[in-house]
Amino acid sequence: DAMVIQNPRYQVTQFGKPVTLSCSQTLNHNVMYWYQQKSSQAPKLLFHYYDKDFNNEADTPDNFQSRRPNTSFCFLDIRSPGLGDAAMYLCATRTLTSGVGETQYFGPGTRLLVL
Amino acid sequence: AQKITQTQPGMFVQEKEAVTLDCTYDTSDQSYGLFWYKQPSSGEMIFLIYQGSYDEQNATEGRYSLNFQKARKSANLVISASQLGDSAMYFCAMRERETDKLIFGTGTRLQVFP
Numbered sequence: 001d002a003m004v005i006q007n008p009r010y011q012v013t014q015f016g017k018p019v020t021l022s023c024s025q026t027l028n029h030n031v032m033y034w035y036q037q038k039s040s041q042a043p044k045l046l047f048h049y050y051d052k053d054f055n056n057e058a059d060t061p062d063n064f065q066s067r068r069p070n071t072s073f074c075f076l077d078i079r080s081p082g083l084g085d086a087a088m089y090l091c092a093t094r095t096l097t098s099g100v101g102e103t104q105y106f107g108p109g110t111r112l113l114v115l
Numbered sequence: 116a117q118k119i120t121q122t123q124p125g126m127f128v129q130e131k132e133a134v135t136l137d138c139t140y141d142t143s144d145q146s147y148g149l150f151w152y153k154q155p156s157s158g159e160m161i162f163l164i165y166q167g168s169y170d171e172q173n174a175t176e177g178r179y180s181l182n183f184q185k186a187r188k189s190a191n192l193v194i195s196a197s198q199l200g201d202s203a204m205y206f207c208a209m210r211e212r213e214t215d216k217l218i219f220g221t222g223t224r225l226q227v228f229p
Contacts, residue, residue, distance in 0.1 A: 033217075042206060042219035043160070088158050100148035100210045101167050104217055106160035 004107035012113045021076040021110045023091030032074045035090040086114045117142045119220035128197045136192040138207030146212035149190040154204040197227045
């Protein structure tokens with residue numbers, strides 16, 4: 001059973017046309033993450049939520065926004081996609097504990113293509 | 116600042132042989148966790164194995180084991196009895212207690228041939 005679901009798996013958008021990627025989870029985890037992964041590169045953390053507490057990485061472009069309306073869902077909005085935003089976008093979740101050992105559970109990713 | 120280094124962009128191994136994927140890390144935090152993930156061409160990140168900085172025993176999960184050498188700051192992944200389905204990208208990652216962020220290395224692409 002899928003635990004972290006991302007829709008759609010493939011998304012094609014036009015240069016400058018806003019696009020929204022979605023992530024849902026059935027794990028009831030309180031931490032959710034969005035990563036951007038370009039071809040042959042490591043995933044790069046864009047932002048994350050501790051419950052509703054939003055944390056933006058310093059180098060995440062303003063073009064990227066996120067919403068988390070409830071525990072289960074999280075959205076990534078790209079306001080004006082550029083060609084350089086074509087990438088795989090990975091959503092991940094984790095339960096927050098006092099230790100460092102809890103793994104993050106990843107969704108299958110959404111491949112974004114910008115034309 | 117935390118850093119993960121994977122120096123092998125690509126590795127080849129014959130089916131049924133063992134292979135070691137290298138990972139070194141840098142951190143000033145005493146409490147940290149090390150993770151290995153597998154990423155097939157489909158894109159999903161699959162958790163393989165975890166080692167905590169205070170764990171004295173090397174972690175093992177089935178055919179996967181983690182060769183943890185704390186003084187050398189290395190956390191190499193050993194895959195025994197390689198299978199064709201092991202062909203994928205492998206990422207080493209670390210989370211520090213202080214930052215609570217999972218940072219990835221650049222990955223190693225493993226190709227298993229018959």
